[in-house]
Amino acid sequence: MSKRLFIAYFENEEDILGVTRAARESGYDIRDVFSPYAVHGLDKAMGLRPSRLPWICLGFALLGAAAKLWFQIWTSAFDWPVNVGGKPMASIPAFVPVTFEISVLFAGLGTVAAFFLISRLRPGKKPAIRLDRATNDRYVLILVENDAGFDASAAAALCKEFRCVHFEERLEDEQ
Amino acid sequence: MADGISVLRSPLILGNKTATQVTEDVCGLLDRGPGREWWYALAVSATMLTMGVVAVVYQLLTGIGTWGLNNTVGWAFDITNFVFWIGIGHAGTLISAILFLFRQRWRTSVNRSAEAMTIFAVICAGIFPIIHMGRPWLAFWVIPYPNFRGPLWINFRSPLVWDMFAIGTYFTISLVFWFVGLVPDFATLRDRAVSKFRKSVYGFLSLGWDGSNRTWLRYETVYLLLAGLATPLVVSVHTIVSWDFATSVIPGWHTTIFPPYFVAGAVFSGFAMVLTLMIIARRVLHFEEYITLHHIESMSKIIIATGGIVAMAYMTELFVAFYSGNEFERFAFVNRMLGPYGWAYWIMVGCNIVTPQLLWFRRIRRNIALVFVLSILINIGMWFERFVIITISLSRDYLPASWDFYTPSLVEVATLIGSFGLFLTLFLLFIRFLPMIAIGEVKGVLSYGRKKSDDAAPPGTAHTIRVTVGSPGGPQ
Numbered sequence: 001m002s003k004r005l006f007i008a009y010f011e012n013e014e015d016i017l018g019v020t021r022a023a024r025e026s027g028y029d030i031r032d033v034f035s036p037y038a039v040h041g042l043d044k045a046m047g048l049r050p051s052r053l054p055w056i057c058l059g060f061a062l063l064g065a066a067a068k069l070w071f072q073i074w075t076s077a078f079d080w081p082v083n084v085g086g087k088p089m090a091s092i093p094a095f096v097p098v099t100f101e102i103s104v105l106f107a108g109l110g111t112v113a114a115f116f117l118i119s120r121l122r123p124g125k126k127p128a129i130r131l132d133r134a135t136n137d138r139y140v141l142i143l144v145e146n147d148a149g150f151d152a153s154a155a156a157a158l159c160k161e162f163r164c165v166h167f168e169e170r171l172e173d174e175q
Numbered sequence: 176m177a178d179g180i181s182v183l184r185s186p187l188i189l190g191n192k193t194a195t196q197v198t199e200d201v202c203g204l205l206d207r208g209p210g211r212e213w214w215y216a217l218a219v220s221a222t223m224l225t226m227g228v229v230a231v232v233y234q235l236l237t238g239i240g241t242w243g244l245n246n247t248v249g250w251a252f253d254i255t256n257f258v259f260w261i262g263i264g265h266a267g268t269l270i271s272a273i274l275f276l277f278r279q280r281w282r283t284s285v286n287r288s289a290e291a292m293t294i295f296a297v298i299c300a301g302i303f304p305i306i307h308m309g310r311p312w313l314a315f316w317v318i319p320y321p322n323f324r325g326p327l328w329i330n331f332r333s334p335l336v337w338d339m340f341a342i343g344t345y346f347t348i349s350l351v352f353w354f355v356g357l358v359p360d361f362a363t364l365r366d367r368a369v370s371k372f373r374k375s376v377y378g379f380l381s382l383g384w385d386g387s388n389r390t391w392l393r394y395e396t397v398y399l400l401l402a403g404l405a406t407p408l409v410v411s412v413h414t415i416v417s418w419d420f421a422t423s424v425i426p427g428w429h430t431t432i433f434p435p436y437f438v439a440g441a442v443f444s445g446f447a448m449v450l451t452l453m454i455i456a457r458r459v460l461h462f463e464e465y466i467t468l469h470h471i472e473s474m475s476k477i478i479i480a481t482g483g484i485v486a487m488a489y490m491t492e493l494f495v496a497f498y499s500g501n502e503f504e505r506f507a508f509v510n511r512m513l514g515p516y517g518w519a520y521w522i523m524v525g526c527n528i529v530t531p532q533l534l535w536f537r538r539i540r541r542n543i544a545l546v547f548v549l550s551i552l553i554n555i556g557m558w559f560e561r562f563v564i565i566t567i568s569l570s571r572d573y574l575p576a577s578w579d580f581y582t583p584s585l586v587e588v589a590t591l592i593g594s595f596g597l598f599l600t601l602f603l604l605f606i607r608f609l610p611m612i613a614i615g616e617v618k619g620v621l622s623y624g625r626k627k628s629d630d631a632a633p634p635g636t637a638h639t640i641r642v643t644v645g646s647p648g649g650p651q
Contacts, residue, residue: 013622034386036194036363037618043392051396057404075319075328084332094332097415101340104408108348108401112355115397116382119390121358125383134386135363137194137618 004145005031006152007131008159008167009138013039016139019162020045023143028155034131034140053118057111064106068099138165145169187281187620190464194618201612202364204460209607212459220599227593230586231306239309241586247579248569252587253303255561256594259444260300261342261416262437262557263598264349265409266445267293269477271352272405275398281473283616284465288456288606289449290353295601296448297346299594304338306590334418341415348408352401358384359394359615413441420564426507427568432491439484443527444557446478450550454543456606465612468541475534475546478553482531485560489528503573515580516567519559526556 010016020033024047033042043050069092076082077089087094116122134140143155152169159167192200234241244251267289274282305311317339319329329336361381368374384390417433450471457466496508511520530552533539540546571578605611 033388035388035391036198036386037359037615038391038395039388040619042388046388048389048392051393053393053396054400057400071319072331076331080325080328082330084330087332091332097334097337097411097418098331098340100411101337101344101408104404104411105344105347108351108404111397111400112351115355115393119387119393121382121384121390123382124379126378127362127383127385128387129385131385133366135359135366135384136198140386 003172004150005170005172006143006145006150006155006167007170008141008143008155008164009132010141010159010162011138011165012163013139015162015164016141017041017045019141019159019164022158022162023141023155026158029144029146031142031144033142034129034134034138036135036137036139039139053111053114056114057107060110061103061107063110065099065103067106068102069095072098185469187284187467187469188465188617189467192464192621194621197612197614197617197621198363198367200462200465201360201610201614201617202367204606205364205608205610210459213603213607217600217603220596220603223592223596224600225593225596226589227591227596230589230593231302234306234586234590235311239307241584243582243584243587245579245581247572247577248566248581250569251562251566251581252583252591253307255558255565256591257300257303257307258416258437258561258565259558260296260303260594260598261413262441262444262561263448264293264296264300264345264445265413265438265441266449267291267296268345268349268405268409269442269445270449271356272402272409275402276406279473280620281470283613283620284462284467284470285449285453285474286616287353287356287609287613288453288602288611290349290356291602291605291609292445292449292452293349294346294353295598295605296445297342297349298601299598301342301346302594302597303590334415334422337415338419341412345408345412348401348405352405355394355397355401356613356616357609358382359386360610360613362386363614364610410438413438425568425572426501426503427511427564430492430495432488432495436485436488436492439481439488440527440557440560443478443481443485443531444554446474446481447550447553447557450474450478450546451554452602454547454550456611460606460611462612465617468543471543471546472537472540475540478531478550479534482527482553486528489524507568507571510571511563511567514567514571516563516570519563519567523556523559523563526552527560530556 008019010019016033016035016039020030020042023030024045030046033039033046035042072095073090073092076091076095081089083089120128129142131140132138141159143150145152156164156167188197190196242252267286270282270289271286271293274286305314308314317329317336358381361377362384365374365377365381368377414434414437417437420428421430421433423429453466453474454471457463493508496504499505511517530549533549534546539549566581570581
């Protein structure tokens with residue numbers, strides 16, 4: 001069973017914010033909103049929860065720091081200890097700079113990798129849905145017509161209230 | 176148009192642009208191809224690069240005896256160039272990360288090219304320590320890997336090892352940051368591409384980006400996190416570069432002021448370079464409405480601030496040298512000012528302390544030709560700062576018997592010119608093949624400083640063709 005999608009195009013930032021808010025309040029199932037840039041406030045209008053990526057970032061940072069600190073102590077004090085200027089073998093303060101750098105490296109690469117993975121972005125992937133001018137100047141609202149009670153004309157009326165420039169209905173398979 | 180503009184905030188992007196116009200202005204450049212000026216510039220920079228390649232090949236085949244180094248001065252031109260290039264890169268990260276955290280929204284017009292500059296400058300910087308090794312094919316020895324020499328590990332207490340990690344991380348994170356920022360713009364390019372080749376290349380690079388706001392939300396989070404990571408990173412990089420000197424015992428090097436002094440100097444020189452390149456680029460590529468006088472003024476103000484810190488550092492160094500009572504330290508500074516390299520010191524003071532003071536005047540900040548000249552003077556001054564610190568301090572240290580004079584050889588000068596050639600060639604290729612202005616980010620600030628209008632789009636713009644395929648409204 002493929003779902004029917006209701007796709008409405010807008011030309012204005014305020015309109016997409018307004019219509020998204022209104023659609024959510026009227027209980028429509030918002031599949032997603034597409035825009036050429038990050039529209040501020042749209043996440044609240046869609047009711048999205050804040051991303052949990054900061055936790056992944058923190059995790060990778062701690063992992064990188066721990067791994068590198070361990071590695072420096074292991075190489076300098078255990079595997080092949082070398083006396084450098086009479087300093088202690090495990091001279092922790094001298095290990096701080098490299099530990100910091102590797103921690104940042106892990107955190108940055110880990111966060112971006114997690115972002116690509118969660119958002120299913122990978123080289124050569126085709127966009128999941130074909131939308132006209134959504135990466136140029138149009139804002140697109142997609143509602144799922146998930147039950148028999150979905151009234152396309154009511155949805156259209158709502159969108160027209162917010163100066164919708166064009167709308168269409170599609171089967172999900174068509175994409 | 177006048178009443179569409181807020182009284183309190185002036186628009187960041189001029190010309191009352193719409194989103195489509197932004198797309199066309201930035202991407203159109205990639206379709207049309209560069210003008211004649213671009214080819215001239217490429218010819219010059221490629222020639223410089225070739226000179227550098229010839230010089231490097233020659234010195235690799237012959238050995239670094241081709242340089243002007245001697246027993247006393249073991250670090251001179253190459254390390255000066257290394258620190259200079261690393262510093263140039265710092266403005267890019269400052270614009271993309273620190274100004275982002277401070278919510279300076281004007282950064283959107285210049286951040287893409289400044290980030291590109293960072294990456295290219297770090298590439299140029301990385302070349303110098305590697306060729307300085309003399310046997311660059313063994314450069315991988317600085318990386319800790321299980322080897323057949325013990326395994327004998329690298330010495331993690333050495334600032335030179337810290338430097339390798341700092342610059343490696345800085346390069347990687349800058350590259351990733353830059354690429355993540357490019358992904359939405361690749362999608363814009365993909366969607367408007369006509370030729371099959373472009374569609375597939377941009378399609379490959381855009382990772383299937385479709386503008387979904389679930390993705391945008393995560394993207395913004397990632398951007399914030401990377402900015403938060405890059406901010407301490409950029410400070411750490413030049414701090415560690417300064418430790419290469421500060422942890423040694425040479426008079427003039429062994430000071431605790433070095434980390435903040437170097438970081439401020441790096442940002443100072445980096446912004447001068449951004450100004451130099453942006454002033455040319457906006458003119459040649461007709462981006463005057465994106466990179467406006469406001470941008471040039473803002474960057475000039477950052478130059479005043481960081482230049483002030485640099486001036487303060489020069490004074491502090493002098494004061495501490497005299498106040499410390501340390502004879503060698505005192506001599507090091509007298510020698511800098513009045514010794515055989517005194518001219519280099521005064522070029523540095525003239526370019527780095529006097530020049531930025533002119534930018535206090537609004538009329539000078541808004542005079543593009545003058546700002547351009549000043550930015551070049553600052554670049555020169557900052558190169559000499561590193562030369563003064565590195566070469567003069569080494570040439571006359573504790574033991575007068577070991578004093579010596581250093582003169583660069585032609586090979587070294589050609590290598591420096593070659594590094595400029597590499598930097599400019601990479602930058603020219605960048606503006607030819609990638610969107611030089613962050614399209615997605617600029618669209619986000621279009622409404623800044625403009626009154627919110629009730630109209631869907633400003634009237635009288637030809638591109639608002641409303642294609643209506645479905646039947647709007649249906650039964651009403």
